[in-house]
Amino acid sequence: MSFPKNFLWGGATAANQYEGGYNSGGKGLAVCDFLKGGDNIRHIARKFLFQLPDGTQKELTPFEDIPQGAIPIMEENTYYPSHDATDFYHHWKEDLALTKEMGCNFFRMSLNWTRIYPNGDDEKPNEEGIVFYENIFKECQKLGITPLVTLNHFDCPLHLANAYDGWVSRHTLEAFERFVTTVFTRYKGLVHYWLTINEINLNGMYMMNGIHEQNSNIQNKEQCRWHLFLGSAYAVKKGHEIDPTNKIGLMIAQSATYPYSCKPEDVFAEVKGSNEYKWFYGDVMVRGYYPSWKVKELERNHITIKKDDGDAQLLKEGTVDFYSFSYYSSNVYAADPKNHTFTETNLVQTIQNPYLKATDWGWTIDPLGLRIILNQIYDRYQIPMMIVENGLGAIDKLEEDGTVNDDYRIDYMRNHIKIMKQAIEEDGVDLIGYTAWGFIDLVSGGTGEMRKRYGFIYVNRDDDGNGDFSRIRKKSFYYMQKVYTSNGEDLD
Numbered sequence: 001m002s003f004p005k006n007f008l009w010g011g012a013t014a015a016n017q018y019e020g021g022y023n024s025g026g027k028g029l030a031v032c033d034f035l036k037g038g039d040n041i042r043h044i045a046r047k048f049l050f051q052l053p054d055g056t057q058k059e060l061t062p063f064e065d066i067p068q069g070a071i072p073i074m075e076e077n078t079y080y081p082s083h084d085a086t087d088f089y090h091h092w093k094e095d096l097a098l099t100k101e102m103g104c105n106f107f108r109m110s111l112n113w114t115r116i117y118p119n120g121d122d123e124k125p126n127e128e129g130i131v132f133y134e135n136i137f138k139e140c141q142k143l144g145i146t147p148l149v150t151l152n153h154f155d156c157p158l159h160l161a162n163a164y165d166g167w168v169s170r171h172t173l174e175a176f177e178r179f180v181t182t183v184f185t186r187y188k189g190l191v192h193y194w195l196t197i198n199e200i201n202l203n204g205m206y207m208m209n210g211i212h213e214q215n216s217n218i219q220n221k222e223q224c225r226w227h228l229f230l231g232s233a234y235a236v237k238k239g240h241e242i243d244p245t246n247k248i249g250l251m252i253a254q255s256a257t258y259p260y261s262c263k264p265e266d267v268f269a270e271v272k273g274s275n276e277y278k279w280f281y282g283d284v285m286v287r288g289y290y291p292s293w294k295v296k297e298l299e300r301n302h303i304t305i306k307k308d309d310g311d312a313q314l315l316k317e318g319t320v321d322f323y324s325f326s327y328y329s330s331n332v333y334a335a336d337p338k339n340h341t342f343t344e345t346n347l348v349q350t351i352q353n354p355y356l357k358a359t360d361w362g363w364t365i366d367p368l369g370l371r372i373i374l375n376q377i378y379d380r381y382q383i384p385m386m387i388v389e390n391g392l393g394a395i396d397k398l399e400e401d402g403t404v405n406d407d408y409r410i411d412y413m414r415n416h417i418k419i420m421k422q423a424i425e426e427d428g429v430d431l432i433g434y435t436a437w438g439f440i441d442l443v444s445g446g447t448g449e450m451r452k453r454y455g456f457i458y459v460n461r462d463d464d465g466n467g468d469f470s471r472i473r474k475k476s477f478y479y480m481q482k483v484y485t486s487n488g489e490d491l492d
């Protein structure tokens with residue numbers, strides 16, 4: 001027996017890349033609604049346009065330092081990917097029926113904070129927004145699909161970014177606490193699996209943190225992280241109080257991490273790099289306190305995080321029930337990075353690995369890396385794990401006969417699911433679920449492109465915002481259906 005009988009199989013989505021309806025049903029504006037599309041082929045990064053306090057305007061990427069007082073603005077006649085995304089807002093019933101048909105018993109989605117609290121910190125929630133998600137969860141229940149709900153997926157309300165400097169401020173944390181209390185209360189009995197903050201380790205993005213001077217002001221950066229950890233811990237604690245049957249997990253952008261060589265300096269560079277990039281976050285959220293190297297680093301940099309009484313206690317009490325992560329590729333570290341060639345990967349850059357092939361977007365393909373990290377995570381924390389994103393972003397061709405023959409995606413899925421099976425069977429890791437990223441085509445988070453497709457279901461929409469959003473089953477749809485309905489046994 002490999003995959004356990006009750007293994008959770010599904011697809012993963014995020015509101016800012018999938019839902020659309022950005023100004024319908026009483027929804028307020030979020031920072032991500034101002035992020036334009038990019039173009040990987042022409043090397044155009046996704047950007048925001050800001051109005052600066054001196055009256056000038058400036059375009060900046062989500063990773064750059066946003067000057068104090070800068071306010072994102074929306075231009076007319078410009079395509080903003082989140083506005084319609086791939087229109088789950090109007091297609092949710094059809095899409096849930098498709099997930100069912102594909103054999104899923106699990107479905108990952110995120111809530112738009114501003115659909116429920118239009119400004120993020122309103123006194124009362126927007127009932128229409130609450131009912132929108134409630135209907136989705138009821139439909140899931142009817143279909144026998146367990147929802148997995150991300151409380152925050154790269155999503156900061158515009159008002160909180162503009163008026164409070166996002167997650168630097170305690171006000172944003174308190175607003176988040178109110179938001180999660182509302183959703184745990186209103187969706188009690190309908191949702192039992194939750195993720196707190198998507199890819200919390202990629203918190204250096206304006207669309208997620210809403211903060212200014214995030215690079216030039218380390219104090220801001222660390223304060224923001226502290227508040228994100230507290231937000232997550234509060235969610236875990238409150239979620240358990242409201243419904244003790246809730247299972248609440250963290251979400252980290254994982255990757256296998258390798259030293260470039262066996263030179264001890266390269267090995268140590270990997271230790272330091274992976275500590276900073278990923279283990280720090282897992283350690284805080286599973287163990288409930290900062291690791292010693294981080295405490296020392298803060299001291300060295302003369303950073304004193306502002307804490308309220310009870311914060312440290314909350315971190316301890318709000319440790320997660322399971323460890324979940326996205327896995328797309330692996331990263332390489334060297335002591336002398338300047339002498340190496342770099343390539344893109346999930347929202348960061350890494351040294352190129354000469355042993356691995358990469359996707360058209362430069363992300364290495366490394367199924368064995370998944371087995372390595374499943375072992376490392378399980379050895380380190382000994383709690384159940386879920387892979388909540390994994391998949392291949394590729395250009396698909398819709399043939400004249402209406403088919404999409406994505407054998408490359410089938411290979412990717414087969415190789416990764418085989419590895420999961422080995423990790424369970426041979427290494428005994430406690431893996432309880434798998435949601436393939438973008439089981440249906442979505443807007444790419446990193447580049448804002450539609451042409452970077454992950455889905456097993458094609459959505460008729462292009463990079464200029466044309467298309468009728470019709471859904472077409474790709475060849476991989478039928479492959480995944482076979483895998484899911486055989487509980488991962490039939491992988492040929």
Ligand code: BGP
Nearest residue numbers: 014199346393443444445446447
């Ligand atoms: C993860 C995010 C997703 C999605 C995915 C694929 O980081 O959680 O939101 O963006 O990556 O990335 P991309 O769309 O850039 O290929």
